[in-house]
Amino acid sequence: MKARFFMVLCACSTACAEPLPLPPVVDTSVYPAGTARPARSPAPSANTLYEIMGRLEQLQAEMQQLTGKVEEQAYQISELKKRQNTMYSDFDERLQVIESKNGTDQPVAGAPQEQVQPAETEAKEIKKQVTVPVPVAVPAPAPANKQAAPPAEPEAAQATESEKQAYQQAYDALRNGHTNQSITEFNALLVKYPAGQYANNAQYWLGEAYRVNQNIDSARSAFTKVVENYPGSAKVPDALLKLGYIEYDLKNWARAKEYLTRVTVEFPGSSAAHLASRKLLLIDDLKP
Template sequence: MNMRPLLLATLIGGISMNACALAPVVNDPSVPPPIPQTVPQATASSKTLYELMSRIDQLQNEVRELTGKVEEQSYQNAELKKRLSTMYSDFDERMQNLESKASGSTPATSNAPAGENADDAEQPADLDAMPPSGQAPAGIAQIPSAAPAAPSESAAAASGDLEYKQAYDDLRNGRTAQSIEEFKAYLDKNPAGPLSGNAQYWLGEAYRVNQDFSSSRAALLKVLESYPDNPKVPDALLKLGYIEIDLNDKPKAGEYLNRVVNEFPNTKAARLATEKLQSISGQ
């Protein structure tokens, strides 16, 4: 039997099978290939997260800006409140002076620099220029001495008057915190000087304008205790009454105001105390 044709046929069949095995698989063109979803989903998720983070940063910036504006507004409101208090007190003082001039009355004098009224129960009035060095401020009786004071003593007296005037001017012009420190420094140097009682009173007034009622009360009480003969005593009592009204203690306020009326009649402080008593009794 001739084996050559059979071997050839077998060889051709094997080659055909291998060719079929190596041929690429042809997909049906009518069926679209599957679309991978993992990469687009990851891209969309990253974009959303970025947008959220950007929005959070924007909101945080807006919150910081609003916080700064609120703090600035609070500061401005506090400053405005202080200025309004000073302006109101100055207006009331000017009205009192006009009423005194209209009625022909002469304001009482005190041991204060020229321009400061002893019965002035509100903010300081305008100060005149201080007297030359070595002279006492207007309203202070000059006591003759056996011999002229030494130059150093005269310089010290003039320096003390100027320190008082500076503190007084700062209070009148709304520099309350600065005036507080200056009045305290003046009192430390001159605890028993001719202007010390006035300085103690204006220190209490400065604290009151600054809404520090506790310190104001302590300073005004010291006027009563340490300077009982000072012309500012009725004003100090009046302001103590005002403080208690601000603190909503009307009985205590009534005690101070009645003391002004009973102990210091026919004074401007007594008139103001009477008006305040009538106002709180009608509330």
């Protein structure tokens, strides 16, 4: 009886016992031998995601700014090239006009070599006038008064030579592409020699230097001073021509036509008038 009761008790305890959990089955076929399975990284928090999104937006904004700056610089370079091409074509047209005239002696402001030679010729003529020997006369009241002026002439000649050197230095700087240096030197020459022999030329080339630097207002002012302050200068037709070019580039057709017409009317037959006529034809074609 006791043995049967013990067997029933063992059967009940076995039936009521909870099954033990089985260990997880791990597929180790995808991992090389001797390596451990990588631990799973925790999911990023909401703050981390917001920071990443904000950083991406900031980088995108910076890229847009850089792209805008690159496009702006490319546009400025393109405009500068257009200005230079216009200036060079202007020189070429002037040279063609000179060649078509078969060696005429009319001075042309657009050709650099033609500009330097007259200056040297004038300086030589002045030097010849200064170095003319003065005859020695018997002391008398009248001859002494007439010959009192020559001792001051060497000082004037020395000042003219100094002005010539300053002008040549400024002009060479412009011709070699150092426009900022040429602007400084031309302005200094005009301050030191406001009524000098090269003042009108310096004023004109100062306008050209400003025009190359795309300083339109200063270029317009410089060319206007050539017309107003040096009305008898050979640079007046060229200054009027460049004023017309400036207004043409700004699409001020009426103002450009006014300047260019003045060139053709007041200076007919000049190289500036020839170029002004070409530009006037372009203005007529642009008008509706």
